Amino acid sequence: MIVGFIDEYRKVYGVESVCRALSAHGIQIAPRTYRKARRRPPSARDIADAHVENALRDLLGQPEEMYGRRKMTRYLRRKGHRVAFCTVDRIMRDLGMNGIVRGRKLRTTIAAKDGIRAGDKLNRDFTALAPNRVWVADFTYVSTWTGWAYVAFVFDAYSRAIVGWTTAATKTTALVSKALNMAVWRRDHYGHPIEPGLIHHSDAGSQAVFN
Template structure:
């Protein structure tokens, strides 16, 4: 990503000045590192990730596209891809893929009907000059459990 950025602007600004500007903004890269990165062949991980990305993109219109990380990993292994759960999870995140979630989302907190909040009596200042002068309590959780069915 950084190499592509430098490639785009190096003819106008020069590699060294771009690297200096990037270093000033917290992205540490030396001109020598950039030049080596341009001629370095892709790593084995990059190549394996590219194959897996293509395999996941091919599932767009198939029912398997609804699978989550676990099922998709097993499916890819059955198809002959050497894939780890963490790799499939990472690539699904890069591609913006999510598995379908069954059932309803569990709701844990229900807001009050009036929509009002308790007033801030301390103005967010929790310091005290002596013990037992300031007491603070917070009860924000409302249980929805109705007992045993």
């Protein structure tokens, strides 16, 4: 990686200048070390990785491109590549390849078991004449490299400003209650305490029945 970086900038700044800049940032490499590394033949691992990388690139636009790490490892082995799962995982991650994840569709609105919803005190009118009169809350989910993340938020219907929010790895009652607690604390902290009469309108799911 370091050799490739120097290769990219050496024609503009020179090898010595690039090495000095890298050393100043804690990456110690001498020009002689760089030149020696360039003359060194590729290792057996580099050659094996190149074959696997080429095989993965050849799958572009093919159904096998959607395979995950484990299924891709078995596929490459059937094609004659003696490759370990960790190697396929590393190279696919470097190439930005991700398999299709199959499973249950995520739901954020789960009705209560008794089927009874809290009454809609706003009657679908999401407007307010002043701050801290009507708050609207909900939560959703986003996909991340480590899994699904859930985001809950509360916004003021008057200003449309988000006054409270929180994130978590699971969709629990605490996810939405913490967002509400944060909203109450922030309004009080910035000199706009909550007065009696505030309506908190939320999602109809069992995690967020606050009406």
